[in-house]
Amino acid sequence: MPRSAAGSPTADGGFGHLRAEFELPESFPADVLAEAEAVTASDAGREDATALPFVTIDPPGAKDLDQAMVLTRRGDGFRVDYAIADLGAFVVPGGPVDREARRRGQTIYLPDGAVPLHPPVLSEGAASLLPGAVRPAVLWTIDLDSRGEPTATRVRRALVRSVEQFDYDTVQAALEAGRAHPSVEALPALGRLRRQLAVARGAVELQLPEQIVNGDVGAWRLGKRPRNDVDAWNAEISLLTGMAAASIMIEAGIGVLRTLPDPDQGSIDWLRRSAHALGIDWPAETGVAEMLAGLDPTRPESMALYACTTRLLRGAGYTAFDGELPPSTAHAGIGAPYTHVTAPIRRLVDRFTAEVCLAVTAGRPVPEWTRAALPLVPSLMGTSDGLAARVERACIDQVEAWLLAERIGGTFEAVVLRADDARAEILVEDPPVTGKCAGANLPEGERITVRLTGVDVGRRKVSFERA
Structure with missing residues (x-):
């Protein structure tokens, strides 16, 4: 299959390398x-x-x-x-x-x-x-x-x-x-x-x-x-x-x-705190399902809360x-x-x-x-x-990785889905890419500008930082 100079599979080879890697x-x-x-x-x-x-x-x-x-x-x-x-x-x-x-x-x-x-x-x-x-x-x-x-x-x-x-x-x-x-x-x-x-x-x-x-x-x-x-x-x-x-x-x-x-009460309490931090109104008498059904899925804070809610579905x-x-x-x-x-x-x-x-x-x-x-x-x-x-x-x-390999150093608009003290999970809007962004306490549920800092095609990894 075609490979780049560094030995990584290229887009010209399709996904045969993944079929081999996973022994399909x-x-x-x-x-x-x-x-x-x-x-x-x-x-x-x-x-x-x-x-x-x-x-x-x-x-x-x-x-x-x-x-x-x-x-x-x-x-x-x-x-x-x-x-x-x-x-x-x-x-x-x-x-x-x-x-x-x-x-x-x-x-x-x-x-x-x-x-x-x-x-x-x-x-x-x-x-x-x-x-x-x-x-x-x-x-x-x-x-x-x-x-x-x-x-x-x-x-x-x-x-x-x-x-x-x-x-x-x-x-x-x-x-x-x-x-x-x-x-x-x-x-x-x-x-x-x-x-x-x-x-x-x-x-x-x-x-x-x-x-x-x-x-x-x-x-x-x-x-x-x-x-x-x-x-x-x-x-x-x-x-x-x-x-x-x-x-x-x-x-x-x-x-x-x-x-x-069923999710434990601690996870639900954590989700309520996340909603509050994102500015989403969640009345005490309203259940998880009813609250989620009332969100506008096109808004960044909604996408961030959806990402947080996956914790309840494990x-x-x-x-x-x-x-x-x-x-x-x-x-x-x-x-x-x-x-x-x-x-x-x-x-x-x-x-x-x-x-x-x-x-x-x-x-x-x-x-x-x-x-x-x-x-x-x-x-x-x-x-x-x-x-x-x-x-x-x-x-x-x-x-x-294939799409971003030639765009290192470029900037992109992204939504912060989840964040901790060191980095965040982000959704880049164009092209639609999920990835990790370096930076402490990035604002969950908000749009930020990020810079692409690295792409490893062979390991299928991309990395960003806040621009």
């Missing part, structure tokens, strides 16, 4: 590919739901489509038909694809291509809910009342067909123009109700803009992607389903939950149980019990939780292969979560 697989073993090519999903016993006009909402260009939805009004309430790709129809328990998926844990995304959990013939083909194709799915039907609270849930295997593939911005623009697809016309009304319920539950949402990498080999660039309303409302449909799945598993006494412990993990419920079943960030069940193409745990819910709601025993796998899932997912986070951070850090 370059391909699938031959037996895995052979099984993926040969397996076919049976239609036997599946409900025919192909008349429902499902649509998908994903990032532009996505091919690994896990979810498709139809939202309808029912009297003064709603019905959510949510089709989830049925990987259980393709993956033979204990077979080559299953073993390889357990080894990988999840799809890992890099700017120059993904390292998929399943072979592309499945993840981008036979299992993906691509428009115009009949696909096997796990179909959730959730009825909700006028407040957006669920009143009934059905889960079964079905055949579905998506009629349109949308991205977030396209749906947002169509809603604003009053020409939304009928399958998502109810998304704003239901999404707002679910957001109100989330705040009432105490769900913690941080609206920090997402750092993204765009471009191509030799011309990578950084961007910020703020969440639009459709992002948030679409996420609420997935969260609704994950909470419904958690309820099913808790009632049955078997499954895997995504858990997060310790997320997976908890498996079979028989006796764990001491805690809640996810403090969501404000309710929750599990992953809506992205089985990209995440291992979702295939197992789907099988539990299908069996329980049908009054059947949970398959033995599923039951045997549940205790292993927390470790497998914890390992893959950690790897995915490190790879994502390394990719962003690398592009930051």
Whole structure:
């Protein structure tokens, strides 16, 4: 791969050096590919739901489509038909694809291509809910009342067909123009109700803009992607389903939950002091979720407090149980019990939780292969979560170093996110770069001018000082 004179990988070489550094697989073993090519999903016993006009909402260009939805009004309430790709129809328990998926844990995304959990013939083909194709799915039907609270849930295997593939911005623009697809016309009304319920539950949402990498080999660039309303409302449909799945598993006494412990009082008190220091009004009777929901995410002091609030969301993990419920079943960030069940193409745990819910709601025993796998899932997912986070951070850090390598000594406008006695964490506004800035007691939540003092491309490090 191309390297600079100092031996550091250059942008012309893409991210191959990171794939090697993190030992990411370059391909699938031959037996895995052979099984993926040969397996076919049976239609036997599946409900025919192909008349429902499902649509998908994903990032532009996505091919690994896990979810498709139809939202309808029912009297003064709603019905959510949510089709989830049925990987259980393709993956033979204990077979080559299953073993390889357990080894990988999840799809890992890099700017120059993904390292998929399943072979592309499945993840981008036979299992993906691509428009115009009949696909096997796990179909959730959730009825909700006028407040957006669920009143009934059905889960079964079905055949579905998506009629349109949308991205977030396209749906947002169509809603604003009053020409939304009928399958998502109810998304704003239901999404707002679910957001109100989330705040009432105490769900913690941080609206920090997402750092993204765009471009191509030799011309990578950084961007910020703020969440639009459709992002948030679409996420609420997935969260609704994950909470419904958690309820099913808790009632049955078997499954895997995504858990997060409640923050201790000391951390909340510290966050209140941080808000006060940033000039943010936080009445004593107002909870964390309600306070955060009232912030303007475009203001620098809001971004600083969001960064501080991440301290309250540490310790997320997976908890498996079979028989006796764990001491805690809640996810403090969501404000309710929750599990992953809506992205089985990209995440291992979702295939197992789907099988539990299908069996329980049908009054059947949970398959033995599923039951045997549940205790292993927390470790497998914890390992893959950690790897995915490190790879994502390394990719962003690398592009930051590439972009800034020729700008040492230059000055930039930045927001101080967090500060201590020696240095601060900052967010540079253009290009959108996070980094460390030398200086004592820098003003959190304020804009300052910083000078780039050093770039180490090989170590993916940039450093600043206050100008």
